[in-house]
Amino acid sequence: MSVTTMLAPSARNSTSSTSSSFVPVSRQNTIGSDGAPRSVRASKRYSVTALYLSMSAQDKDMEIEDELARVQKTLRDLKSRISSQSKKNFVLEKDVRYLDSRIALLIQNRMALEEQNEVASHFDESSELQEGSFPDDRKTQQYGNLFFLLQSEPRHIAALCRLVSMAEIDSLLQTVMFTIYGNQYESREEHLLLTMFQSVLSAQFDTTPEYSSLLRANTPVSRMMTTYTRRGPGQSYLKVVLAKQINNLIELKDLNLEINPLKVYERMVKNVEEDTGTLPANMPRSVSAEEAAENPQVQAIIEPRLTMLMELANTFLSTIIDNINETPYGIRWICKQIRSLTRRKYPDAKDHIICTLIGGFFFLRFLNPAIVTPRSYMLIDNIPSEHPRRTLTLIAKMLQNLANKPSYSKEPYMAKLSPFVTANKNRISKFLNDLCEVGDFYESLEMDNYVALSKKDLELNITLNEVYATHNLLEKHAKELLQGRDTEHLTILLQELGPAPPQVPRKENRAIILPLFSRWESALDDLSAALDITQEDVYFMEAKSIFVQLLRTLPPISAAVRRPLNLQKIADVAATTKDIGTFRKGIRGLELLNQLKDLGVITETDGYQILREEVEQELVHLGSLKEKVSEESLKLDEVYKTIRDHNAYLVSQLETYKSYLHNVRSQSEGKQRGKQQKQHVLGPYKFTHQQLEKEGVIQKSNVPDNRRANIFFTITSPTPGTFVISLHYKGRNRGLLELDLKLDDLLEMQQNNHDELDLEYVQFNVPKVLALLNKRFARKKW
């Protein structure tokens, strides 16, 4: 068995997630070398790990089915589902955003029919994309090579990110973050993505003349950072540190913690007026901010609120600080880059300036938006009511002040909260600096890249339009892009590909599996040479891997697995089993023991002590690995659920727009046809009380039980989008009550989480009414 064949794990994301024993050397464990030349020893250590990792990564000969393997498989599935689901959500969000911006024009009937069709087409894709492939193999190869290059040399995409406009960035980011580096839990892709960040950030530092204006504007870079925080790990972190506290807070709907004296004064006046009917002479309706602030009653109201706010903000802060280890590696690493870039580019920048910049990313762009609008971050189910919303805003403002430490308060009343800043100044500086204390990943990335190269079947799940859009952007910015250094390969590939094809209509878009390869780098035939290790190392690692696998496969009651381990015996037992895989391993194990003995690496006299100890260690490690994997699965389960919930929310928003659009269009259609064709009235349709109650349309009824049988409703649609609901009592000619409804009003109510539609005798449930109307009155569509 040659090294190369052993190094050919089949699944694309097998690097860290499938390997039986490999704990990514990256992550927090790595000791950063920060650009310093790495030591030969370190390099060798990583190389050996790479080798071991790839050996145990996947072995088709033998399927290990112990518990560890099972939990690992669960975890792997979960991760790939999260990755693909968060991509779907990103696309949906984009659609919702697009529709959001178009619907205004649509309402005002200003949209040409063509564009209406374009809008309508955004609903087509809700069904899954069909699979497909490129028309010819040559294109497949060319694009395969192009995307391999883009993936493994992040500098091209980094350069592109800086060149594209805000209008182009979304589609580029979608392809970059959810496709090219779409496996959010795979270390190689994650690290390549971060490398790309680094280069974009660094360029931004280069082009910004002074640090005060760094990272302020909304640029492709800031959009990139936001998109990154919305991947799985960022979302689960927000959930950990914020969800519980925010939910506790919004429960207290009536807790008013307003501290703006003007607002407090206004409410006070209103209350007095409501209670007594008049206002005392010394209480004018409106006063200046200064007068309000000096009012003793106002001060008395504000005083305890200040204390409470500071306590609340403190709890938030403490949770954030205590959970520093939950903070996703990538986010901490970006903080670290901001720190080191600032130090490098602006040597005179004081420490507090550096903290401000880190805070500008971590608080301003990541945590605070989630605190202020928790629903958009899937942390709560409903939009908070007025008081909690204000409280959350105040807390975010306090955290922002703490991170930014402005010398004075823009709003004078905020100065009263300065004790919070004073008390926590040191804490926050330490925290922001601690955030940056993570290792780099360059070495493990190099290792991952070796392994990736040796994979025969590296591939990308991508859509035709993603391929074309990326090609298009590359072509459009080719002039600037190809000026960079080391762009010969990109130049050649773009030349061969020729002009970028236009986007295909949504209906013709296909999901394709693009095999990645590089014509310039072939799979390494002799990995041991490339990795700078000896034949001894190779044998030793292979032996270790085989014995670990054998121990995991042999029945636990077998005498061979008893401790202390007897490697010879294990191999003997395996070599006599009927299972062909185990048998082969056994034979190979015996061979390896002999070879290693001959090379003088191990000796029989001490029972192959060195190898035995390593194998035992590995098993202990695997034991704890199982727990870790299960733990991680639990956490990610939570994340997956959240993401799915968000998906449902987005889909319902799309549905809302869909009916909206349908409504508006049929209205304008009606107008166009105008006189020639008489509008035909739909209905009336009749519904009984019982029926509507059963379907949940009636959520509350004040009709006495014994009368319900006599109540029925009719619904008529005189024109598309308008409805008349009337409530009837059996035996009477005229309805008891009539209600004119417009579909848009209902939709608006639904959007505002306003569920009740009051019909005096009964209360309808808005979403259920919508569903009923959509079902019963669906007119011929677009």
Added chain:
Amino acid sequence: MQHRREYHIVILGAGGVGKSCLTSQFVHNEWIEYYDPTIEDVYRKVIDVDGRSCILEILDTAGTEQFTAMREIYMKAGQGFLLVYSITSLSTLTELSDLRDQILRIKEADSVPLVIVGNKSDLEEDRAVRRDRAIMLSQKWGRVPFYETSARKRQNVDEVFLDLCRQMMRADVGGSGSGGGAGGGGPSEKVAQTPRKKRRFCVIL
């Protein structure tokens, strides 16, 4: 002195264009040297417009794009809008179109009291947006007033607020309390017949 009208102004625009500096100059006559990103700040100022005293409640908003989810609430509450960009960055101007679309959608109107503000006019050497770009936009939107301002030098600061106030006052008189809807009064392309109002009950017993 009594019967002052109260108007709600919302300041919108991309990050770092100088929304807070503009506001601070107008309200407190102060120039903010230090960068302090806004999440949401509220100010009040009483001013005299053409002999009529009115109270302005000014909402200074976050330009940081991550806070866009808050905008909808602001737009609902606002009666007049300052859309601010920086003359040193073209993309900040192009961002304004989306903002206006969103305002019109939420207000369900063809036009609302609004002023386009090109800030940082003192940074002539870094200018990236020519005046005529903004003038074109103003034309396209139906001759929306446009000013270049310098919050640092306090140039045209009062003027933009005053202009907005006048627009809001006019809307107040003309629009019979429906909020917005004054302005140019474009051709009849709008769906005038459907002032989509709330449901009405008619209990016939």
